[in-house]
Amino acid sequence: MSTLAKIDIPELDTATLEIVNDGRVRLSGTIAAQSPASLLRPCFQAIHEAALRDGCRQLEVDVQGLTFVNSSSIRLFIDWAMWIQALEEDRRYLLRFLTHPDITWQNTSFAAIKTIVGDVVSIEAQAA
Amino acid sequence: MPSTGGYMGGLAGLIFAASPVVPRTVWIVTSERLLMQDHSSADPDRPLVYIRLRPVWTYIDGIRDFTGFFCDHTFSEPKLAQRARVVMQETLENAIKYSLRGPESELEVAIHSTGDSLQISVSSTPDPQHLERLRSELTTMADKEPKQAYLDAFARAATSPEASAQLGLARICFEGEAELRLEEQENGRIRLTATGAI
Numbered sequence: 001m002s003t004l005a006k007i008d009i010p011e012l013d014t015a016t017l018e019i020v021n022d023g024r025v026r027l028s029g030t031i032a033a034q035s036p037a038s039l040l041r042p043c044f045q046a047i048h049e050a051a052l053r054d055g056c057r058q059l060e061v062d063v064q065g066l067t068f069v070n071s072s073s074i075r076l077f078i079d080w081a082m083w084i085q086a087l088e089e090d091r092r093y094l095l096r097f098l099t100h101p102d103i104t105w106q107n108t109s110f111a112a113i114k115t116i117v118g119d120v121v122s123i124e125a126q127a128a
Numbered sequence: 129m130p131s132t133g134g135y136m137g138g139l140a141g142l143i144f145a146a147s148p149v150v151p152r153t154v155w156i157v158t159s160e161r162l163l164m165q166d167h168s169s170a171d172p173d174r175p176l177v178y179i180r181l182r183p184v185w186t187y188i189d190g191i192r193d194f195t196g197f198f199c200d201h202t203f204s205e206p207k208l209a210q211r212a213r214v215v216m217q218e219t220l221e222n223a224i225k226y227s228l229r230g231p232e233s234e235l236e237v238a239i240h241s242t243g244d245s246l247q248i249s250v251s252s253t254p255d256p257q258h259l260e261r262l263r264s265e266l267t268t269m270a271d272k273e274p275k276q277a278y279l280d281a282f283a284r285a286a287t288s289p290e291a292s293a294q295l296g297l298a299r300i301c302f303e304g305e306a307e308l309r310l311e312e313q314e315n316g317r318i319r320l321t322a323t324g325a326i
Contacts, residue, residue: 075285
C-alpha cells in the first residue's frame with residue numbers, strides 16, 4: 001500500500017476530502033472556514049510528503065465537486081504548488097487539478113496558480 | 129442554527145438567530161418588488177435585500193448562500209449567482225474580520241439593482257489600522273486591470289506564505305466582475321460597495 005493511502009484525513013464540516021485509488025485526492029463541498037489552514041494545511045502537507053515518498057510523478061486533485069472556497073482556502077492550493085516548485089527539479093511531481101468548467105472560482109484560481117508556478121501544475125476542466 | 133425557512137416565501141422574510149451563542153436577531157428583509165418582478169425600481173435607494181447582523185463569522189455561509197439563491201431566482205443570468213457569492217463572501221469576511229466590537233458594530237448588508245447592474249454593499253465600523261490597509265489596497269488596485277490585480281495578489285500570496293491571503297478584494301473585482309467603492313463617514317463607519325453588470 002502506498003504512503004498516500006495511509007494518510008489520516010481530517011473531518012471537515014462542509015466539505016469532504018478523500019484519497020481515491022491511491023493516486024487521486026478528491027475534494028467536494030464548500031470550504032469557507034475562518035481558518036481552513038488549521039485542518040487542511042497539515043493534511044495537504046502530509047499528502048505532498050507521501051507523494052514524494054511514493055515517488056509519484058503526478059498527483060490528481062479532483063476539485064470538480066468543490067463548489068465554493070474562500071480566499072484563505074485558495075491560499076492553501078497556492079502553498080501546495082509552491083512546495084513543489086521549491087523542490088529540485090528531479091523530485092518534483094505534476095499537480096493535476098481536475099476542475100469543473102462551469103465553476104468560475106476554479107477556472108480563475110487554478111489558472112492564476114498555473115501562471116505563477118508554471119509547469120508543476122496542470123488543469124483539466126471536465127464536466128463531472 | 130438560525131432558521132432560514134421561508135425567506136423567499138413572503139413579502140418580507142426574517143431569520144431568527146435562535147442560537148444561545150449569538151443572542152441577537154438577524155433580519156433579512158426582501159422587497160415586494162421581487163414578487164412584482166420589477167428589479168428596476170422607481171426607488172433606487174430602496175434595497176432588494178437588507179440584512180442587519182452582528183459581526184459574527186457563523187453568519188457568513190448562510191448569507192453567502194442566500195445571496196446566490198436570491199440572484200439565481202431573481203435574475204436570469206446563470207453566472208450571476210456565482211459572482212454574487214464571491215462578492216458577498218469576501219466583503220462580509222473583510223467586514224467581520226476587522227470590525228470593532230461593541231454596540232455600534234452591527235453590519236448592514238444591502239443588495240440593490242438598477243435592472244442592468246447589481247450592487248452589494250456592506251457597512252461596518254472597522255479597526256482604524258485595517259481601514260488604512262483597505263484604502264491602500266484599493267488605491268493600488270485602481271491602477272490595474274482586474275485580471276492583473278488578481279494575478280498580482282496570487283503572486284504576493286505565493287511569496288508570503290506566513291501572511292494572510294489578502295486575495296479577497298482582487299477576487300471581488302476579477303471573479304465577481306465588480307467595481308469597488310469605499311465610502312467613509314465621520315463616525316468611523318464605512319461602506320464598501322461592489323457594483324457589477326447583470
